[in-house]
Amino acid sequence: MHRRDEPARTPGNPPGGMPAMDDWQLPDTDRQDRHWSRAAARYDDLFLDPFRPGVENPLLAAIAAVPDPGSKVVADLGCGTGPLLPHLVDRFGRVVALDFAAGMVDRARKRLGPAGEGGRVTFLVRPMHDLDDHAGAFDVAVAVNSIVMPDVRLVDRTLAAIRASLRPGGVFLGILPAMDAIHYHTMLLNDEALDRGLDPEEAERHAAFQGEHHFYEFAFGRFQFQGLRQKFWQPFEAHHRLVKAGFADVELTKVLYPWDDTITGGPAFAAYPRSWDWSFRATVADA
Numbered sequence: 001m002h003r004r005d006e007p008a009r010t011p012g013n014p015p016g017g018m019p020a021m022d023d024w025q026l027p028d029t030d031r032q033d034r035h036w037s038r039a040a041a042r043y044d045d046l047f048l049d050p051f052r053p054g055v056e057n058p059l060l061a062a063i064a065a066v067p068d069p070g071s072k073v074v075a076d077l078g079c080g081t082g083p084l085l086p087h088l089v090d091r092f093g094r095v096v097a098l099d100f101a102a103g104m105v106d107r108a109r110k111r112l113g114p115a116g117e118g119g120r121v122t123f124l125v126r127p128m129h130d131l132d133d134h135a136g137a138f139d140v141a142v143a144v145n146s147i148v149m150p151d152v153r154l155v156d157r158t159l160a161a162i163r164a165s166l167r168p169g170g171v172f173l174g175i176l177p178a179m180d181a182i183h184y185h186t187m188l189l190n191d192e193a194l195d196r197g198l199d200p201e202e203a204e205r206h207a208a209f210q211g212e213h214h215f216y217e218f219a220f221g222r223f224q225f226q227g228l229r230q231k232f233w234q235p236f237e238a239h240h241r242l243v244k245a246g247f248a249d250v251e252l253t254k255v256l257y258p259w260d261d262t263i264t265g266g267p268a269f270a271a272y273p274r275s276w277d278w279s280f281r282a283t284v285a286d287a
């Protein structure tokens with residue numbers, strides 16, 4: 001989940017209103033590695049940390065439930081600045097930390113410091129569909145908010161590559177940015193404006209502005225901000241694409257965020273169910 005208040009504070013962003021469709025670039029992935037590298041330095045300002053206190057995140061429990069981790073290889077795919085790596089290094093026998101943005105891998109390496117040295121951690125700068133040399137090598141793969149390629153052909157190719165990188169019986173865990181949570185936030189913003197007496201047209205304009213709809217393409221599930229283009233997920237699409245890639249036992253659970261001021265209007269919605277991203281668990285059938 002990106003920091004929902006951040007784009008509105010950034011100079012140069014359009015002050016609300018939908019851009020013409022021509023303003024949307026074609027969904028290629030050209031230079032997304034460079035855009036992510038550039039984002040590395042201000043990553044903590046741009047993105048909400050799904051591991052911060054107050055977030056109900058089922059992923060850490062799912063990682064803790066992996067039996068006999070000391071004998072296992074785990075891959076953090078799209079590791080970014082590496083917030084998950086300390087949890088993995090403390091538990092697993094070997095850790096592969098992969099990201100296609102060199103700036104992210106640099107920061108992840110610095111975060112681990114001496115714990116990343118000595119051969120138990122391998123850092124790879126490459127796209128995560130490029131795993132042929134790791135076929136059947138991982139027991140566990142984790143992807144936290146990193147299956148976000150705007151081109152769904154690349155999403156499918158990447159999921160198939162991750163499936164092939166896992167041993168029979170292997171587990172794929174992760175978090176996907178939720179498109180349906182943006183719809184939910186929009187509903188609450190709209191209701192709140194109607195309750196304040198705005199007429200329906202004004203209330204919708206208010207909700208679209210506060211919900212930053214100009215950064216989203218709702219029908220196809222994409223978000224675009226300062227050169228970064230990210231896929232956002234509906235739960236049915238997550239299930240569909242994981243099954244299509246050959247995964248079994250797909251389970252989706254919400255990562256729940258507190259209604260704090262990192263979400264526009266957040267504290268005012270404290271009485272309502274919390275906003276979310278989608279955490280998933282999927283397996284590779286035993287041979």
Ligand SMILES: C[S@@+](CC[C@H](N)C(=O)[O-])C[C@H]1O[C@@H](n2cnc3c(N)ncnc32)[C@H](O)[C@@H]1O
Pocket residue numbers: 033036037047077078079080081082083084098099100101104126127128129143144145146147148149
């Ligand atoms: C939103 S960040 C999440 C980073 C980290 N997993 C975390 O939880 O903080 C997405 C990360 O995925 C990486 N990424 C996106 N697409 C990728 C791809 N196709 N191959 C490798 N890395 C990718 C980006 O460079 C970025 O570091």
